[in-house]
Amino acid sequence: MSDTIESADAAAQAETDAKWLARAIELATLNVANGGGPFGAVVVRDGELIAEGQNRVTANLDPTAHAEVTAIRAACQAVGQFWLAGMTLYTSCEPCPLCLAASLWARLDRVVFAADRDDAARGGFDDREFYELFARDRATWGMAVDSVRTENAPEPFDAWLEQDARTDY
Numbered sequence: 001m002s003d004t005i006e007s008a009d010a011a012a013q014a015e016t017d018a019k020w021l022a023r024a025i026e027l028a029t030l031n032v033a034n035g036g037g038p039f040g041a042v043v044v045r046d047g048e049l050i051a052e053g054q055n056r057v058t059a060n061l062d063p064t065a066h067a068e069v070t071a072i073r074a075a076c077q078a079v080g081q082f083w084l085a086g087m088t089l090y091t092s093c094e095p096c097p098l099c100l101a102a103s104l105w106a107r108l109d110r111v112v113f114a115a116d117r118d119d120a121a122r123g124g125f126d127d128r129e130f131y132e133l134f135a136r137d138r139a140t141w142g143m144a145v146d147s148v149r150t151e152n153a154p155e156p157f158d159a160w161l162e163q164d165a166r167t168d169y
């Protein structure tokens with residue numbers, strides 16, 4: 001590809017990214033006005049909006065209802081699949097570890113964010129704190145994570161592997 005075509009492609013991509021990030025940021029700010037957290041996200045495929053999401057943690061009494069997770073759930077419902085390969089998640093803020101893992105599980109092609117974990121920290125959110133936590137030994141966490149390996153612990157996986165009709169994901 002020539003340098004000219006490459007830079008034209010990059011410019012078009014930057015314009016597309018800016019457009020969808022603007023919508024994600026708009027959703028985030030609207031959510032604050034409605035009493036929710038300052039996070040919004042959209043899922044896009046081939047230039048088409050598939051789904052939108054806003055943070056619903058306090059509204060739904062659901063600590064996992066982050067904007068990205070809400071958008072991923074809505075997108076999966078919209079396309080009737082549990083994977084989002086070929087799609088991009090645009091989010092108003094860097095995904096926290098939960099949202100990043102959800103993006104990996106959803107098999108998204110790409111994640112694009114505007115504000116970052118430092119902006120979130122300024123707002124009083126623990127995103128950066130949790131990234132730092134994952135980098136440390138679990139023994140240093142405030143939450144105990146204990147492994148109790150019972151004799152039958154592997155049984156569900158035996159059942160899974162023996163299940164010919166299973167749906168892999």
Ligand SMILES: Nc1nc2[nH]cnc2c(=O)[nH]1
Pocket residue numbers: 037039054055065066067068091093094095096099120125126127
């Ligand atoms: N990226 C992101 N970080 C958060 N931290 C708390 N809630 C959220 C959310 O919805 N999205």
